[in-house]
Ligand code: NAD
């Protein structure tokens with residue numbers, strides 16, 4: 001039936017109970033928005049991770065496991081009414097008419113396809129649970145990002161089991177396009193909702209849920225494989241724009257062109273568009289790299305090596321951008337950063353999220369640590385523990401009475417300083433490296449740098465965020481991505 005949604009005029013099944021397996025960055029916000037717009041449906045979000053579920057149920061909304069602007073207000077409105085978080089997968093699956101699968105699908109680290117293919121063990125795990133516990137007819141919806149034709153695997157597992165019972169399943173693909181940091185707005189006002197499937201009744205049932213708040217013209221229905229491939233393609237195209245503009249940023253720095261002027265001039269062509277052309281330290285986040293690697297794996301699998309190479313270069317360029325920034329920092333600081341204090345402002349992969357997965361800050365910090373730098377890291381939302389996890393080293397708190405780092409330049413121990421405020425991070429530093437475009441950093445006053453840094457000092461504004469920035473040019477050097 002692959003028609004645009006507003007032509008669907010069959011009657012859908014009434015959904016009274018939804019289960020979402022996976023209470024992460026997608027499952028949590030997406031179900032909160034569905035619960036808000038569908039008060040007649042009970043929505044149960046389940047996860048194996050007890051700590052995560054406890055945080056979702058925490059009375060203090062500051063302790064929710066993920067930070068997303070606007071999420072706390074929705075949770076306050078619907079939690080305990082028709083939105084529930086628990087670890088009881090079995091019971092929630094038994095009750096559900098419709099199940100979203102929103103579990104993690106990282107890149108495989110071992111075995112066939114390691115380093116490229118998606119690791120589907122979590123998908124398989126929950127599909128087996130669904131096949132065990134579901135009752136009657138259940139619509140199973142792929143919300144996680146999956147390789148093309150995964151629905152076939154899901155169907156095989158579900159239908160093998162159901163042959164012996166009276167249970168039946170319909171499988172749909174409904175990839176999520178939200179971006180972290182703007183997840184609630186993206187879910188409330190999506191530019192499209194994509195539903196892929198073969199069973200018209202199941203499609204109409206999911207369609208009717210979204211139609212409660214999404215304009216029907218924006219709900220696209222396709223076949224299941226187009227839906228799965230569209231998700232990978234969308235992420236690959238977005239990432240491609242960032243690698244393209246970052247490649248040009250390096251050329252700007254060599255030639256004296258200004259990256260902002262170039263993006264403005266280029267983006268004004270409507271065929272190109274202005275969005276997603278901001279040069280920076282490279283893309284991060286849990287999905288772009290993994291989804292492109294997945295696409296590369298699929299292309300090789302289907303014997304299209306040229307196509308695989310084409311997409312692989314988007315990732316190679318991204319890695320190169322990060323390496324070129326850390327190399328440039330070392331070169332500018334007279335070729336050595338050993339024992340020097342370097343303030344790192346921002347560790348999340350973008351502003352307005354506490355997510356650090358694949359953040360460009362990880363590679364850049366590791367490179368500087370390898371060269372012996374003493375990093376003083378600040379981030380308004382990322383926890384000290386999370387940075388320790390990502391860098392694989394311990395941290396120390398900066399001595400509050402004197403935040404300068406003294407006399408430890410020759411120690412062998414590798415650690416970083418965790419700074420609760422920006423001033424502690426910048427105080428006595430030889431360089432400041434801005435890696436995330438947090439609002440907190442945009443209006444920093446030149447005086448913070450002029451009076452507190454060790455001179456001659458460098459500011460590396462890798463996101464070009466500092467507004468109208470006037471530093472003392474005799475003592476402070478100012479580098480901006482794409483401007484030099
Ligand atoms: P996440 O790691 O934040 O959350 C996944 C959760 O699933 C974890 O809490 C994990 O404990 C749980 N889980 C795994 N197996 C389980 C099982 N058998 N039973 C119960 N719980 C289980 O991941 P995420 O960022 O929410 O991403 C989920 C999927 O959505 C991925 O496929 C990702 O590619 C896709 N996606 C993510 C985003 C994003 O912005 N993060 C956007 C669009 C799509």
Ligand code: UGA
Pocket residue numbers: 145176177178179180181235238242275276277278279280281282283284285286287288349350
């Ligand atoms: C991205 C997509 O934008 C979502 O549509 C998709 O659903 C999601 O991946 C996913 O599948 O996980 P997300 O990774 O949350 O969302 O955030 P983006 O806003 O896309 O940013 C990704 C990275 O690109 C960040 O590191 C960001 O700083 C960088 N970026 C983005 C730039 O360097 N320049 C830009 O112009 C835009």
